[in-house]
Amino acid sequence: MSQRTTIPFGPQHPVFPEPIQLRLILEDERVVEALPAIGYVHRGLEKLAEQKDFQQDVFLIERICGICSFMHAMNYCQGIEQLLGLAVPERAKYLRLIWAELHRMHSHLLFLALLADSFGFENLFMQTLRCREEILDLMEITAGNRIMLTTCCIGGVRKDITPDQLKRIGTGLDRAQASLRELGGAFAKDYTIQRRLKGIGVLTREKAHELGAVGPVAKASGLAMDLRQTGYAPYPELGFNPITETNGDAYARMMVRLRELDQSAELIRAAMGRLPDTPLSVPFKGNPTGEVAARIEQSRGELLFFIKANGSKNLERFRARTPTFANLAPLLHMLPGCELADVPVIVVSIDPCISCTER
Amino acid sequence: MSLLPAKTVTPDNLLHEVAVLRQQGYRLVTLTCLDQGTGHTVYYHFDKAYQPLHLRLEIPDGQELCSVSSLYPAAMIVENEIKDHFGVKFTGLALDFQGRLMLTEAAPKTPMNRFRRCGMELDARQPAAASPAAA
């Protein structure tokens, strides 16, 4: 009889909001091997996107993942716009930025809440979710839905943000940032949290690069890699610079997101201050043709859509490589050697979105 | 139709080209597979300092493709996915999921193929709950 413990971790497991299975092999409580079994959320969305009209696809692709839905739609629209050769009006670019950053904020707050849950800090979980409701309110006010905004369309945006709503966004951000300051203090300085996060799930800079880590996971390992610098939206104009940490552990990954929250709020404020007065969208005719690899910095990192269109209203191929897909390999690298109690912390620390990963 | 600006490679020099890119500090973003009817096109997307670089590779049906997971371990997952979705076989996979990464036994086989409905003869509406009992 072997001296090793074999347990299934998931798919139905309370610390994972989404179904994924890790087959863990342990010695006492130390993980020696972790293998993932995925496919519990695989729908076949890429195929469906080929069967539907490319304009309908905006709604479908928004539902790749509910947490960062707007950014999926935005990336898809940008890809199609590139194929059609459309120049999106400036105001639409700014509005997209505002919604995208709101989405990033609610996603990061959700991450913080889930992280607090994974190390068993119920109070912090509750307070973070409360703070997140502020952001959700802002999205509901501006778009009419808390999660699925559906405001992005090919050629621009579908809906404007009125001056009243802008004011409301300002006060909402104030409130969110105020409670974020308190929460941030707790997250960053609490002894028990540091105990659970520091030195856990370390990913060195070299390994992060080799395994293709993206987003906050890469940034926490010291790789200053953020596609917002490439200027697909007016980020450079607003003085955007990526946030990095150096330690590469779960704590660093949390700190990156914590700091990005403030950064996003500031980006939204700056964008609101410079909102140009142009039409919301440009009309277009015809169907797209050609191949494009569109990329965007989603809240979890680099999102890549490969779109191949052939001039008909159906796409020939739609392929999504979501950030969690890229972060799976680093995750599997981090798990062996940790304690069983740290498994949820490490898994949550990459902010996994299995729905994205499996489409 | 404007194709993605990409360098064309062959299955023979693929590993060499990828090794060169790895040497130059490129990051493997992902692989994309397209069904061309009689074969598959596989794109290898790379990135270095926000500059994308793509490799295009054509393989006829039935030919096995060498896995790049020896150079980029993370490629293992996407290669398994392509195996699931298109039936393209890879040699030298660090971990071969045997076509069961995303799909299970009751699911249609190689559903992403565009021109061939390989395995699609299976009824997609068949209840899956029956399948574990049958196993």
Next chain:
Amino acid sequence: MSTRMTLGLAAVVLAPIVGGLIRGLDRVLTARLQGRQGPPLLQPFFDIIKLFQKEPVVVNRTQVFYAYLHLALIALATFMLATGGDALMLLFILAFSTLALVIGAMSVRSPFSRIGAQREIVMMVAYEPILILMVIGFYLANGSFRLQSVYEASRPMLLSLPLVFIAYLSVVMIKFQKSPFDLATSHHAHQEIVKGVTLEFAGPYLGMIELAHCYEAAFFLGLAGLFWATNAWMAALLAAGVFAVTLLLDNLCARLTTHWMFRFMWTVVFGLALTNIIWLYWR
């Protein structure tokens, strides 16, 4: 004898009611600390009533014995606490009660239940010495191992055993499964081993365990009251203080790991209790 018997039986009947109220209060106050409305005060009773209405579902039939054993022994311990029995024997019965649950959890081959059970054993090993040292402290202060002597003592125990009392606080934290010690099971199962020890107990058997938790709540707060047994009000105040501290710490801490807990208990807490005991010897 007969009055003590009545007292003991009254405690057995009343303890779950008091314990249930304590647990209800715990949940309400926790919710308020988190800015929520929280459940009704009587929620633990609703839960238990519901659990007894559910279908009994087990993984194996022998499991039922352990649920009964767990409940019966904790009731017996409460009985002994009220009648002022031997304090050490009380602890052994308490340990046996926990052990019954552990063995019940081990007796199913459900992985999370087993891991939880083994963690529970580690926790027992971590807190048992503290409890025994506490009783030794009672003995050194009173010259008897019987709890009766604590009730009849002229001087509150707290004055002789301040450090032991602090050590006892962490034992209560462990027994109530509060952060940072909620390792083997927890009410809100958001943890790596799901519900740990109680995972495979369902329906009425889970109800029994919940009832036993009510006993435990009353028992351990009652034990805390012993540190000031000379005055009923002070005892109640002390128990309330212990309750408040567990509540606060639960809301201020993340869950830590088993290894941390073991090291902490066997160094810091054990050291505290031991210092107090040595001081009592030299006094």
Next chain:
Amino acid sequence: MLRQFGLKKSPWVVHFNCNSCNGCDIELLACLSPLYDLERFGIIHVGNPKHADVLLVTGSVNHRNARVLKNVYDQMPEPKAVVAVGVCASTGGIFRECYNVLGGIEEVVPVDVFVPGCPARPEAVIDGIVKAAEKLDLRRRGQPVSRPSLVPETHEPSPKPAAPPETVPATPASPAAPVAAPAELAKTP
């Protein structure tokens, strides 16, 4: 007298995410938040089917997770209820035509309450659980409990797998329930 407090006042919930895009999941998490506070109805999110009374399912069923959903449902002790949260769980939603999607969770487990919405709002989710809890109590008292169905009557029911011997036979429910009777559906505000 005390019996009536049981099931109605303390429905414990287990959540299984089938094929959801996370939209409904995060709204479920929002239900736990101080703003919506599930616990004020005595509802606890237990992670374990053995302790649960209500199974919340988000997302449609696919080939791989159908067996998991069935297992989770089978492991719950009677009386139990199932709440389908969101359009995907109800009918398959936007993903209905995907090759790996079997449809709504009705294909695998009997559903007691459908909560519409894409995603379903937290208020609607809470309402759904409370409605399910009322059904639980009725079921305990042995009263007939109607089960709504979104499957049209013309639709040929998919062949359900034969129940394994250890499965408890489902509590009798009137099969001819009105299709998606409005009263049975929690409405989105």
Next chain:
Amino acid sequence: MSSIVSSEAILLLLLIAGPMIFGAAAWGVRTESARRGVVLAAVGCVVASGLALALRGPFVLAGARWLEPLGGILEAALVGVFFALGVCRRMWLVAAAAGVQAGLLVWEHFGADPASSVAPPFIVDPLSLLLVLIITLVGSVILLHGIGYMGRHAEHAPPTAAQNGRFFLVLIGFLGLMNGLVLADSLRWFAVFWEGTTLCSYFLIGHDGTEEAKASARRALTLNALGGAMLSLGMVWDHRQGGTGLISNLIANPASTPLVFLLTAAFVKSAQMPFQSWLLGAMVAPTPVSALLHSSTMVKAGSYLVLRLAPAFASTPLALVIALAGAFTFAATSAMAISQSNAKKVLAYSTIANLGLIVACSGINTPLAYAAALVVLVYHAISKALLFLCVGTIEQQIGSRHIDAMGGIFFKLPLTTTIAALGMISMMAPPFGMLVGKWMAIVSAGQTPLVLVLLVIGSALTIFFWGKWLGRIVTTAYHEKYHLEKIPRTMSAALVVLGAMVLVAGAGVMTVYRAWLRPLAISTLSHVYLQPDSLGLLQSVDSFMGWPIMVTLLVVVLAGLASFFGLRRTQVRLPYLCGENVVVGTRTFEFRSVMDQRTTAQVTSYYFTHLFGEETMTRWANLVALLILLSLFARVSLA
């Protein structure tokens, strides 16, 4: 008068020589069935004689004068055997020890004052009677089990194994030696029996003839020969200081130097740290040997000597060191047991720990502690013999001693497993004797803080290894079929008898204590009894009532049985495996995993090898134990 004397002499002869005769008969007969008959007869005779002695009650039998020189001759012969063994098998330490002993014998013979030589009496007092009862009752049950066990053992034993005949010769004869050891008052005869048990142990450990068995046997012989030399040294020293060579005399007029030598010998025999290695190695022997020699009787010889000498060192500076040595062994070996995965080694460590507890209690030297030591002595013998027999039975059935391999044996061996679980519960839970003993020990250690802390740590650690093991063996799951186990009737009879003994003796622990052990303790330590502290504690323990626990357990069993049979088949469901159970058949612990493969979920026990690793811990603990032992010698000057 003479008839009475002779009847008592016959009784003692029956007790001491009877088993040896039966052993010789078992050796002599040709067929296995005849041997079985002889062993059964031996069992009957041993039990009858033990009970007869108990009925007769305490007495002193003055021996004849010729017994003393006979003892000298026997001892010389034994020393000669040791020397020969040492030389032939190249165990130089044994040879050296035998040489020293021989020298001492010669020196004593020529230097002794012939007038001081007395007729060696045999004493039947409550303490020796207690030991005789343990030896005869528990020992004979083990013999009974041994019949079935050795019948099967022959099938799997290596070809190098010795004959079953020789095995039973030594095993049965050993009972006689042991009886003699506890009844003899003369140090000379005590030493003869003492060396005899060492020799028996050597043959029995080496029975299987494998390299490991041989090495373990050599280690046991080496250490015990050194212990024997210590015994001789103490004996001669006593003689030189004008002692009469009688144990009772030594107790009445204690002299610390011989006392310390005798105690060291006792420590070796009862495998106290740092001498524990021989007992651990002895676990390679067939299970009846482990049960008889290394748990319930031979190792008890050491504890018996300590208990016998307790009045001599009570309230001397030696007492504290002895208590400390025992308590340290208790705590350290309890910790080491946690990291063990070999079931017999866990039992061995637990045995050493409990012997340590007995030694510690003897050192605390209050009547309550002494009574605690007696309680542990009695109940440990029963429970541990039971556990060894169970493990032996299990090992023969499943072919492994690994704790983790014992998951689910409930299906295959329901009877053995139930009894084993009972044995484990009796080792750690109220109201069984072991826990009562531990409880008394902690109560009585209240005034010796260092000992107390060690006892507290040890008893907490005890829960760990028993708990995890108990949980493992009672594991059952899901509609698997229970098999009726097929084990020889002698084995199941032995298990049932011992199980019943555990239950009955467990229920009556307070009765036994009040009726027998407490008076014995008080009379032994009458000079410390009068201190008010010990008086109060004694009373506190006296008022303990076991019946509420018994009533509770009874209620639980009844309610549990009602529920057990009340559960419907459909209410037994699959375990929680995150929803990925394989639902087909009874393979309930399998889940679907990577690539939809079936994988078995399993959880091994925690061993905490990084905290309680055997090697590092042994090194440090031996060092500490050695220091404690040296300080025992250092204290001689104080005494």
